[in-house]
Amino acid sequence: MPGLLEGRKILVLGVANKRSIAWASAQAAAREGARLILTYQERVKEGVEELASSIPGARALPCEVTQDASVETLFRDVGKSWGCLDGLIHSIAFAPAADLERAFVETSREGCQVAVDVSAYSLPLLARFARPLLEGSGGASIVAYTYLGSERVVPGYNVMGIAKAALEASVRYLAYDLGVAKVRVNGISAGPVNTLSARGVSGFTKILDVVKDRAPLRRNIEASEVADATVFLLSPMSRGITGEILHVDAGYHCMGL
Numbered sequence: 001m002p003g004l005l006e007g008r009k010i011l012v013l014g015v016a017n018k019r020s021i022a023w024a025s026a027q028a029a030a031r032e033g034a035r036l037i038l039t040y041q042e043r044v045k046e047g048v049e050e051l052a053s054s055i056p057g058a059r060a061l062p063c064e065v066t067q068d069a070s071v072e073t074l075f076r077d078v079g080k081s082w083g084c085l086d087g088l089i090h091s092i093a094f095a096p097a098a099d100l101e102r103a104f105v106e107t108s109r110e111g112c113q114v115a116v117d118v119s120a121y122s123l124p125l126l127a128r129f130a131r132p133l134l135e136g137s138g139g140a141s142i143v144a145y146t147y148l149g150s151e152r153v154v155p156g157y158n159v160m161g162i163a164k165a166a167l168e169a170s171v172r173y174l175a176y177d178l179g180v181a182k183v184r185v186n187g188i189s190a191g192p193v194n195t196l197s198a199r200g201v202s203g204f205t206k207i208l209d210v211v212k213d214r215a216p217l218r219r220n221i222e223a224s225e226v227a228d229a230t231v232f233l234l235s236p237m238s239r240g241i242t243g244e245i246l247h248v249d250a251g252y253h254c255m256g257l
């Protein structure tokens, strides 16, 4: 039986290492028959190239979302290789440690700008450069990863909550702008997963404990569960869904207490 993403060309942005949610999603997409290009930040180049080499036909390219020129070069290369793009996974976030650690009321102007620029503005930026390639697909899909800290107060998530709220609003505005070209845009609000970025959130272990105690499924999620939901949102199975934020969090978001 053919995979759900058989032959589809998917760009995965934000692999740092084997714990990255982006890496779980790359593996799930490959399992479903997708062709893949992964992107990395220069400081993790070697590790990501090694990961990419473990997926037949996959390769890795650099992308630094704070630089328009880097994004432009990426899509020029993707265009030369593939001519069009069927899917894009946005798995990128960053806030300066000092701003993440201090109380939200103390957030610096620069820290806020960096967090929103990297974690939220990068989505419309990437979509803009990707647009000609996505339009060539005839049914492309963008998926971005977000977190409950955008909707509710999660102590310790601080300025990143504001960045994720901007990211989720960006999902909706992009869904409207790109829908006319049959490009869908959705978000997945993932439960806590132990990754490099997550460890920068103070009290992260406590968040894991609380979710395990109180989520309807009485457990935490695994990156592979976010990855499988991503496959669904990238595939024609979700062809009627856009502008949506899907929670993959063992149900934690629906609890009042």
Ligand SMILES: NC(=O)c1ccc[n+]([C@@H]2O[C@H](COP(=O)([O-])OP(=O)(O)OC[C@H]3O[C@@H](n4cnc5c(N)ncnc54)[C@H](O)[C@@H]3O)[C@@H](O)[C@H]2O)c1
Binding pocket: 013, 014, 015, 016, 017, 019, 020, 021, 022, 040, 041, 044, 063, 064, 065, 066, 090, 091, 092, 093, 094, 118, 145, 146, 147, 148, 189, 190, 191, 192, 193, 194, 195, 196, 197, 198
């Ligand atoms: N881990 C969690 O608990 C959790 C929960 C919900 C949502 N998310 C989201 O999932 C996504 C992936 O995070 P992760 O947990 O896999 O951590 P991760 O550290 O593995 O991935 C974050 C990625 O962002 C990339 N990045 C940061 N700044 C960048 C820049 N300027 N240019 C290009 N790339 C940049 C890093 O290189 C890294 O690959 C993020 O959006 C994160 O907020 C994570």
